[in-house]
Amino acid sequence: MTQPARHAAMLSISNSGSNLAAAAEKQQPAQHLHTQSQSSQGLRVPSNRKTIYDRHLNRSRNAELSRASFAFLFAEMVTYAQRRVTGIQDLEKRLNEQGYPLGLRLLDLLFYRTMSSSTSSSLSSSSTSASPPNRPLRILPLLHLIHGPLWRLLFNRPADALEHSVSPETPNEYMITDNDPLVNTYISVPKEMSMLNCAAFVAGIIEGVCDGCGFEAKVTAHNQPTEMWPGRTIFLLRFGESVMEREKVLERAGVK
Amino acid sequence: MSVFSLIIINKAGGLVYQREFQPGLRKLSTNDYLVLAGTFHGVHAITRSITPKLPLPVTAPATTPTTSTPNAVSPSATSTPAPSTVTHSFPNPGIPATGLETMETDKFRLTCFQTLTGTKFLLFTDPTMTNIDVIMKKIYELYADFVMKNPFYQLEMPVRCESFDRNLTGWLRGRA
Numbered sequence: 378m379t380q381p382a383r384h385a386a387m388l389s390i391s392n393s394g395s396n397l398a399a400a401a402e403k404q405q406p407a408q409h410l411h412t413q414s415q416s417s418q419g420l421r422v423p424s425n426r427k428t429i430y431d432r433h434l435n436r437s438r439n440a441e442l443s444r445a446s447f448a449f450l451f452a453e454m455v456t457y458a459q460r461r462v463t464g465i466q467d468l469e470k471r472l473n474e475q476g477y478p479l480g481l482r483l484l485d486l487l488f489y490r491t492m493s494s495s496t497s498s499s500l501s502s503s504s505t506s507a508s509p510p511n512r513p514l515r516i517l518p519l520l521h522l523i524h525g526p527l528w529r530l531l532f533n534r535p536a537d538a539l540e541h542s543v544s545p546e547t548p549n550e551y552m553i554t555d556n557d558p559l560v561n562t563y564i565s566v567p568k569e570m571s572m573l574n575c576a577a578f579v580a581g582i583i584e585g586v587c588d589g590c591g592f593e594a595k596v597t598a599h600n601q602p603t604e605m606w607p608g609r610t611i612f613l614l615r616f617g618e619s620v621m622e623r624e625k626v627l628e629r630a631g632v633k
Numbered sequence: 634m635s636v637f638s639l640i641i642i643n644k645a646g647g648l649v650y651q652r653e654f655q656p657g658l659r660k661l662s663t664n665d666y667l668v669l670a671g672t673f674h675g676v677h678a679i680t681r682s683i684t685p686k687l688p689l690p691v692t693a694p695a696t697t698p699t700t701s702t703p704n705a706v707s708p709s710a711t712s713t714p715a716p717s718t719v720t721h722s723f724p725n726p727g728i729p730a731t732g733l734e735t736m737e738t739d740k741f742r743l744t745c746f747q748t749l750t751g752t753k754f755l756l757f758t759d760p761t762m763t764n765i766d767v768i769m770k771k772i773y774e775l776y777a778d779f780v781m782k783n784p785f786y787q788l789e790m791p792v793r794c795e796s797f798d799r800n801l802t803g804w805l806r807g808r809a
Contacts, residue, residue, distance in 0.1 A: 448782040455784035563782035565794035570785075607799065 434489060441533075448563045455564070455575055465573045469597070473581035480585020487522075487530055487586075488512070512590060514632055516616065516624055519590055520551055523583055531582070532559050549616040553583070556606040574598040576610045583612055593617040636768065636805055637741060637757040640666070641776070643789045644751030646674030650792040654805055658741060658757060673733075673755065677745065681732030744769065752776075768808075775800050 422428055458471040513519040520539055528536045532555075542550035558576045566573050576598040587594040595615045603609055616624075637657045641650035648670035653660070661669065736743040742760045746769045747753045754772055758765060779797035780786050786794060 445782070448778075452782055452784035459784070563779055563796065565779065565783050565785065565796045567785050567793060575784075607796075 434486065438490060444559075444562075447559075451560055451575075451578070452563075454578070465570055468573060469577035472575060472577040473584065473596075476578040476581025476583075477585040477588075480582040480587075481589045482585075483527070483530065483582065484586045484589040487526055490530075491526060515627055516551070516592065516620070518633075519587065519592055520553070520614075522590075523586060524553055527583075527586060528555075531579075547615075549618075549621050551614045551616075553612040553614065554601075555579075555610050555612070557608050558610045561608050561610065572600075574600050574610055576612070580612050583614065587614065587616075592620050594620070635759050635762070635809065637759070639757070639772065639801075640670060640755040641792060642670045642674055642753040642755065645789065646671050647789070649790065652798070652801070654802065657759070673745070674753070677732045677747075677753065681730045684730035684732070746773065748773065768805075771804060772801065775804065 454475060455472070458468055458475065462468045462471065513522055524536045524539045528534065536553050537556045538552070538554035540552045540554070542548065542552070544550075555576070558579060560576050560578055561574070564575050566575070580596040580598040584594060584596040587596065594617065597613050597615075599611045599613060601609050601611045635655045635657060637655055638653040639650065640648065643649045648667050651666050731747065732745075734745055736745075737760055739760065741757050742762065742765075744756045744758065744765050745753055746756070746766075754769060754776075756765065756769060756772070758768075775797060779800055780792050780794050783794050783796075786792065
């Protein structure tokens with residue numbers, strides 16, 4: 378995993394490097410706990426001695442979560458992130474950092490579930506029903522992974538649009554559109570903060586997924602309301618130089 | 634058949650929301666709306682406190698099967714037991730006094746709904762309008778969704794939630 382380290386180095390202005398380290402640290406105790414759950418020292422174990430780590434990962438596959446409880450949880454997350462922030466950008470950065478570790482972990486769950494499901498998935502164009510899908514190597518399969526399976530895992534429906542920047546100066550920019558982001562359903566941003574979009578949290582998840590795949594990227598959420606969709610949000614993905622260079626090499630090599 | 638306007642009063646009697654949906658009532662100044670909210674809050678509290686309490690025997694089950702009008706229940710309930718063991722209850726046992734619920738003129742009807750937490754919704758409608766409780770329930774639901782789940786809303790403060798406005802107008806327009 379050299380990629381996230383490079384990503385952290387490039388983001389010298391933000392401290393998402395520490396964030397990443399924290400995520401790595403969190404994963405360590407998680408495995409630690411798994412082995413420890415039998416001995417149950419310092420860990421609360423339910424009476425039937427089954428912890429969350431004993432459950433099968435596919436158990437919650439089709440389980441649904443109460444929308445209201447998520448709304449209240451997310452409202453508290455926003456309120457928490459709002460403490461001692463210096464401005465809207467700072468707030469969005471904090472929300473992004475809350476989502477980032479989630480994206481890193483979701484990626485593994487997503488691959489695991491896509492692999493174990495017998496039905497042929499639309500994970501990547503190269504995957505056939507027999508062989509397990511590969512990790513995306515090129516940008517487009519990655520974007521399809523985010524637009525389709527990731528969105529379905531998170532929101533139970535695919536995203537609404539996937540576009541490439543038309544400007545020749547920014548070939549590294551891609552846009553994913555969500556007409557009505559679930560996280561913003563009950564949120565009305567006050568007028569003095571009209572630039573804020575709380576879907577920065579989702580942008581953080583996307584960023585985590587991109588980084589987890591080895592595509593170093595910056596993802597931001599922007600408001601783009603229309604008459605029909607007042608909450609329309611565009612997630613702007615900016616891939617790093619190294620990713621674009623590799624993309625060119627892979628294109629020449631004919632890798633799909 | 635029209636909903637003229639909605640007022641929301643917080644538990645301290647302050648006006649937190651005022652919105653007109655259809656013309657039909659004369660407009661008041663902002664200050665007058667504040668006075669209206671405060672006055673209504675006071676009158677509501679008075680009407681609640683003057684609700685008579687009916688004497689009831691302690692031994693009698695709290696949930697009497699007869700849910701008819703309290704006037705019909707009270708004489709039969711009070712006459713038989715000894716007065717020393719009598720306690721008091723509101724006309725409907727188990728339900729505290731609600732206070733002023735509707736007020737009617739020949740041009741409009743004012744319906745008040747108080748939530749369990751003390752927030753009051755005042756709805757001004759056409760006097761011929763029916764099913765106001767359905768509208769009230771939906772307004773309460775929208776309030777719970779788009780105001781209470783909004784992280785930028787501060788409790789007891791004026792409601793400035795764009796999505797609440799949008800969904801409220803959208804739903805009322807869909808009904809009309």
